[in-house]
């Protein structure tokens with residue numbers, strides 16, 4: 001692919017890059033080539049500034065003080081909730097629960113499902129390509145209730161086996177929990193169809209949006225999902241903040257997740273009246289600054305435009321896929337027709353760990369390992385893969401640097 | 416590149432490409448499986464111990480250059496040694512890769528692993544075989560490298 005023919009001009013990406021202070025730094029005297037965006041993304045200056053600004057001028061607790069500062073902090077915190085609501089296309093801010101991240105969001109739903117829907121013989125349908133955080137909470141829930149996990153198989157391309165999926169949906173199915181974009185394969189799953197099929201049988205669906213949120217336009221009303229979970233740090237926001245979208249009727253019928261301050265209306269030793277949604281699910285002082293930072297991150301992405309970003313990322317994905325194929329003995333793991341900007345691969349004779357160390361010394365940060373998806377690794381018969389994952393600020397030149405470093409590593413070990 | 420050459424010394428690359436004592440040990444008296452949950456690597460170490468002497472030792476499994484070479488070198492060093500000597504070598508290797516002991520105090524092939532101290536994220540790769548060995552000697556069937 002000819003870099004000149006890219007749909008986005010280099011200048012735009014150069015301007016975007018300038019928004020991310022960390023991209024100026026070097027590692028081992030080499031420019032940082034950060035290609036581990038599926039693990040976490042870097043933060044634009046606006047997000048960093050907003051955090052500084054919050055702590056310098058607005059810091060106080062929310063929903064408590066009658067004084068000016070606390071009112072201001074509360075306003076900012078609730079404005080962040082509305083930004084998340086709009087970003088996800090949710091009907092109401094009451095359906096947005098702030099959590100630590102995707103993991104906590106899923107655990108919240110699992111906890112509430114244990115108390116309301118799961119019983120001996122219930123089945124939870126998930127897929128073979130789930131992140132451990134969308135497996136283990138359900139295993140815990142199953143242990144507590146006698147429910148069982150049923151697994152949608154995947155194909156050699158790393159796509160879901162849809163026929164098999166339908167066969168798994170029965171009157172015993174209590175929930176479908178499915179990843180929107182796979183973090184180890186890059187596959188974009190047809191969640192809308194999956195949800196439709198489940199809803200035909202009145203089965204609720206949770207979508208793990210951890211990897212989708214920075215790459216795809218997500219609209220929870222169009223998807224009609226019951227739950228949507230994501231982490232702020234994977235969409236250019238701070239760590240320690242994320243959100244769970246849940247349809248109102250679920251939040252209203254669910255018992256609380258944790259007990260503490262903020263989630264109550266009235267407490268006596270005999271009985272507690274819980275606060276209204278979503279506060280019922282936000283016990284204790286929340287990550288206020290994190291929420292404000294997340295708002296800035298989502299606004300940043302919206303200002304650039306998810307479509308524009310997606311176009312650029314598609315260019316990166318296609319270019320990297322093509323360049324990687326020039327390396328003899330390299331196999332891409334995950335060749336779905338619909339893919340986000342994530343490439344997992346293995347190379348004959350060279351272990352991912354050795355590749356990772358080698359690339360690191362060239363300033364190239366990629367992830368090596370099982371990516372918290374061990375079932376995917378065993379499906380493809382590999383203990384681990386190397387993974388490059390792209391973000392809006394990556395360039396074709398960085399991909400060249402990555403591929404050059406990889407060629408060097410392969411030559412070194414194959415000698 | 417220099418640090419990489421320090422890490423991947425010729426001896427290590429040579430053992431990685433031509434590992435010694437690989438395979439199953441049918442008449443093993445001691446056996447354990449080691450896992451490195453970080454990268455999903457796993458390794459089996461099997462020994463035949465008679466009168467406190469390691470008369471045979473083999474390993475099998477998949478892993479990076481460091482972990483495969485480390486396992487291979489380990490087997491060559493341990494054949495013929497007593498269990499007590501094996502324990503001592505474990506300690507020395509451990510001190511070497513964590514930087515507590517200088518490489519000059521080590522037998523040549525062990526010293527080749529000194530470069531790992533500059534790569535903290537890789538220390539576990541080097542110690543996997545040794546932890547698995549220790550588990551086998553202690554009759555623990557399975558071990559996970561959760562630290563260093």
Ligand SMILES: Cc1ncc(COP(=O)(O)O)c(C=O)c1O
Pocket residue numbers: 038039100101102103104131133134179181182183208210211231372
């Ligand atoms: C698909 C997927 N789900 C869930 C998670 C967990 O996200 P977090 O660690 O932010 O809770 C990740 C992050 O690695 C992920 O990629």
